Amino acid sequence: MKNNRNIVTVMITIALILLVSCDNSTDEISAKSNNQSSTNSTTQNADGDVANKDVADTDENTTEKASGSTENNEQNNQEDISSGTSANVNDGQSNSSNSDNENKKKEYLQKLNKMEESDRYSEAGTTITELEEQEAERYKNWDEELNEIYGVLKEQLPAEQMDKLREEQRSWVKHRDEAAKEASLKYKGGTTESLEYVATQASLTRERCYTLVAKYMK
Structure with missing residues (x-):
């Protein structure tokens, strides 16, 4: 009778040890899973920050290029306008000079005609x-x-x-x-x-x- 009681005690002890071991294994697995999830989350956040930074840099470069292109276009337009204005001014001066010469020639011919008419009469x-x-x-x-x-x-x-x-x-x-x-x-x-x-x-x-x-x- 006494032996049976000892056997039951041993079996209960073994069962308790097994239960404790299972709980510890479950906790370790859960902890590892949580650590891995945390690590993955940190990595994703870091990758996201890098990606966002790259996008921001790309947008900034695009803006700078667009701004530079706009400034160059404005400068080219101003140069074209200036060149066109200079050409128009030169053409205007040339035409004005030719017109003045033609008027002067006409003026002198009229003057000579009047002088000749005065002599005649x-x-x-x-x-x-x-x-x-x-x-x-x-x-x-x-x-x-x-x-x-x-x-x-x-x-x-x-x-x-x-x-x-x-x-x-x-x-x-x-x-x-x-x-x-x-x-x-x-x-x-x-x-x-x-x-x-x-x-x-x-x-x-x-x-x-x-x-x-x-x-x-x-």
Whole structure:
């Protein structure tokens, strides 16, 4: 009887030991599972933070690029506008200059026509002396106009073309005086010799004025 009681006691003790061991194993497994879950959660959070940081950096770079692109576009547009404005200004100045030259040429032609008309309808003198004085005055007026036109051409013509015109003008002056002398010799010794000389000078100078304006003035 006593032996049976001892056997029962041993069996109960073994059962208690087994139950305690199972509880400990269950706690260890639960603890490991919780630790693993915590570790995974931490890793996911870290990965999420890195991913968010990468996205933020990407957005910032995209914004900077977009801003830089906008600034470059604005600068290019300003340069294009500036270039277009400069071109328009230059074109406007060129057109204005051409228009001024055309107006000047027209102005001088009208002036020459008025001078010629005035000569044609002026009252002629009744004596040789009066006629000679009138022709001398006419020559003076046309010669002054010729010098004025010549001065305008100095400003308009290129240096090379002006040099050629200067030589041409010297030759023309020589031709004018020789032609006047030849015309006056027809009346050599007469009262109209000097009158013919100055009248020829005046007429040739008038023609030269028209030639310079029509041929050279721009």
